[in-house]
Amino acid sequence: MTINRRDALKTALKLAGSGATLALPAIASQAAGAVNIRFDHGVASGDPAVDGVILWTRATPVDQAHAGDIALAWHVAETEGGKPLRSGSVTARAARDFTAKVEANGLQPGREYRYWFDAADGTRSPIGRFRTLPRGKVADVVMAVVSCQLYAGGLFNAYDAIAKLGRLDAVLHLGDYIYEYGVDGYGADIAKKIGRLVEPRHEIVSLADYRMRHAQVKRDVDMQAAHARAAFICVWDDHEVANDDWMHGAENHDPKTEGDWDARKAAAMQAYFEWMPIRDPKPGQPWAAINRSFEFGDLATLVMVETRLLARSHQVVSKGEEITQAEYAPMLAERARTDRELLGPAQLVWVEQTMASSVAAGKPWQVLGNQVVMAKVAGPDIERQLGPVKFAETMAKLPAMWRERLTASIASYRAGLPFGFDSWDGYPPARERLYAAFQRAKSRPIVLSGDSHAAWANDLHDASGTLVAAEFGCTAITSPSYGSLLPGIGSLIADANAGEVRFCDQDAKGFTLLTLTPDHATADSVTVSTVMAKPYTQATAARFRATAAHPDRPLEKIA
Secondary structure, eight states: OOOOHHHHHHHHHHHHHTTOOOOHHHHHTTOTTOOOEEOTTOEEEESOOSSOEEEEEEOEETTGGGOOOEEEEEEEESSTTOOOSEEEEEEEOGGGTTEEEEEEOSOOTTOEEEEEEEETTSOBOOOEEEEOOOOSOOSOEEEEEEOOOOGGGOOOHHHHHHHTOSOOSEEEEOSOSSOOOOTTSTTHHHHHHHTOOOSSSSOOOSHHHHHHHHHHHHHOHHHHHHHHHSOEEEOOOSTTTSTTEETTEETTOOHHHHOOHHHHHHHHHHHHHHHSSSOOOOTTSOTTOOOEEEEETTTEEEEEOOOSSSSOOOOSSOTTOOOOGGGHHHHHHHHTOTTOOSSOHHHHHHHHHHHHHHHHTTOSEEEEEOSSOOSOOBOOOHHHHHOHHHHHHHHHTSOHHHHHHHHHHHHHHHTTOBSOSSSGGGOHHHHHHHHHHHHHTTOOOEEEEOSSSSEEEEEEEOTTSOEEEEEEEOOOSSOOOGGGTSTTHHHHHHHHTTTTEEEEESSOEEEEEEEEOSSEEEEEEEEESOSSSSSOOEEEEEEEEEETTOTTSOOEEOO
């Protein structure tokens, strides 16, 4: 029997699917008629397990208009350049925008591995690395916590810093991986200065639009480096669909001009599952059900929740929306309604059961990966805090529009409106239900939060004043915060919320580095000096820790 080069490739791919080790590139490089491809978007891994991980890439065909499905082989080895321990085949389907995801398993727990993809034309992808989840006794776990990476808002220097970390078990992404705005939208001024104009130029609404925006973000070299450094554990926030979204709509969605909300949401979620290294939804579950948990041996349970599309009630008011004094009382009454939800009953029960099981297993840490800030945050009365002279000087430096907004905000804060309605502060009864679930589970968890573009260390108290959890909020990778207008406002926010907010930095960009040991949970707020240029320097703005032996004590500031 004569075997031509194409048949040889098919045989190799079948062997790969069986788990047999093979040297595919030597065969693939000779394959006749193979589609020429590039790996323009790097590689990524995600959702690690004790025996494996999700591997992701995109095979970009040179002639995309005429390309069909593309066969790839994947490999996992212990070292770069090492002999593959596991290999298999996967198809980058045209119907999935030529993205490919596969679960590599049969690996050892708590081990670091290298992985890559090969194409039939002999092209090899970049090499990535990941660490499987540990089993049994665990000395420590190190995770980088990130969110809010406005492509137009600056360079991803924080991801470069993450990629260079010597020890890293996983990256927790708490949302806003992409933003939906067009070229003249959010961040446009910075984008034009540094050449980060978004693709497509218009606001993204269709499936093709969302795919193009994801593709642009993944072409960023620092983004690729971070994905290649460690497995990501991701959830979305609002901008993966549209600003301030909830179950049935969003602040930044107009059905009259942008069509049906459910269609836009479905397009956004399809693109997300195509382009992110995350397991696809379980059969019979809605796409929005991305809440899931991860076990780090005997040390910690990570519980990732969904707070946007499964159950969230409509926000009382959206960020930046003008309100009058006559609306204050109705807004506060709406905010206090007990039927308003963020997680929803089913997800709340799951959180409690998962944490209770972790506590029963003797694990010292239950970690909640959550999109929005949980602390009670009253808005700062900066006129009173700064004093009349300094306040007048501060106001004089602001554009007229922002002076008007700040004056209105101070009036609303004095009336008792919270700093934000899109966070847990917009849903206080739902927050109390979650706090009660913590207590029934006998857990004092570590809450991780994104969305706010600011770094936080918070002692979380329920309505009775009982300390129920600690919260570490990560600042943004690039997205701007109030510090760009009012430098140092974070310290004023902390002063206005003494006892609940221990630290708030509204100025710097970066990430949170969380280190868990049997005794302590330590959070370093890592900052980068600039997102406007390279090179940059990095620093630690603050370090706080919780102590497992004393769950009733507030966070300890250690730097």
